[in-house]
Amino acid sequence: MARSPATTEDGRRIGAGVDAVVFDVFGTVVDWRTGVASEFQRVGSRVGAQADWPGLTTQWRSLYPPTLLRVVSGEVPWRSLDELHRMTLDTVLAEHGLSGFTDTDRAELVGAWHRLSPWPDSRDGLARLRETHVTATLSNGSTALLIRLARAGGLPFDTILSAELIHSYKPDPKVYLMAAELLEVAPRRLLMTACHLDDLRAAADAGLRTAYIPRPLEWGPDHPAPPAPDWVDLIATDIPDLARQLTP
Template sequence: MLHSPKIKVLAFDISGTVVDWHSSIVQEVERLALNIDTNQFTLDWRAGYRPAMDQVLSGQQPWTSIDDIHRLILDELLVKYQISTLSEAQKNDLNFIWHRLNPWPDTVAALNQLKQDYIICTLSNGNIHLLIDLAKYAKLPWDTIFSAENFKAYKPSPKTYLGVADFLNIAPN
């Protein structure tokens, strides 16, 4: 009888799984009092993510960090929503909200519990700087951080998943 190998590493996606990106961004946009539908603005910002990823994955665009992708989408949305009152510093701060997302209420406790028996790490399309800032802000207790940036490939490229196994010297399965 075949037994599955002992699980050693748990690699987590971040947005939506570990942190509540939607509420965090809605709150930040509301704080700016821009007189827009903050929920729709937030959904539109996130909706630009997959098409931008697909351009990189297909080779139509060169490797680009998530911070830069978020900023390109933000700039397009500011035009679409006719927002011209934000300074460059405010735009940069708004773009970096992705570095300050709130964890789900049970996230930190659950990660600390899992950390007792497993290596816990990120495997995210977010860039390393974003993931470090997010870990500090949300007090996420990662053993290590892996980003698509490590592999210059976005998920779901096998390079990302196999890359984590390679870095941690474990057999992928």
């Protein structure tokens, strides 16, 4: 069934009020869990280690939000995402007694976040959306990391925006407002797109519009995507569906 174009409360098309669309990347555009778990399996086999690699991947990722919040709050100084990933990786490996991973092995695992594959709909959906709107990343990944993901995955973003540019991380409101400033659009004409409701809530609080794309397999088949709350402006099944809803 065709989806009706999303509208505001007064009946106006949301697409008509959006000039640019920015995307969360990890989970929304690329599949981090499959890629990182595969790298854990590969490197773990090489060093003779055995573990629940998907489980370790989930645990590693679960340390990501609280670690970023410590940076945003000023509790710890700003560090690159690779440095934070290395710090949390060391924590996870130590908790599981996996001491056989060398510095080289750990660097390879941190590098796994630079080699993630897109979801099947991402490339075509972004290409279609780019015909009518400016598109960009708005991710906590570094600029270099995001460029590598975009080039390897053929992801046709107009530009790469990273929280690294202002030495902060989402959900700091300054990150979302930075994107509006650099793209020269009003916050209310910038659409933040993500599969993470905490990211969207922070974007909405900063004055951006929001689009929710549930990714049921992000955390694996046993962790369904949460339902969309009432405050989300737009819900799409995937990126091509988002492009259809935003088509003028």
